Amino acid sequence: MTDPITDSIATVVATGALPDQPAELLALIDAAAVKLAETSLSPETEPELLAHTQTAERIRRRWDGVSSRLLVEVSDRNTHRTAGYLNPHQYLSQGLRLGTREAGRRLRMTETIGEFS
Secondary structure, eight states: OOOHHHHHHHHHHHOOOOOOSSHHHHHHHHHHHHHHHSOOTSOOOOOHHHHHHHHHHHHHHHHHHHHHHHHHHHHTTTTHHHHHSHHHHHHHISSSSOOOOHHHHHHHHHHEEEEEO
């Protein structure tokens, strides 16, 4: 039996084409993050390290937007209740174990850049 996520990653590697489904994209990002965390940066030159740092920052900023979009959907659909939490803050702080301060920071960021319906 084949795994659609593994198949999707293999397709990206073989063709360079990204999948369209959120689950497949998230699995690909997760796999890349694991691989990058295991990869030595020692052989990189100083200019390469600076370029990698800029790329990582660009990814982090884009990820804030993705994270906010997900949180808007969780809030708008009351998905936090499905998970057993009274509100998005409780879901983030307790369900995702972010803690009170980080959950508050993320909600403030989402309120600033997100588009709630």
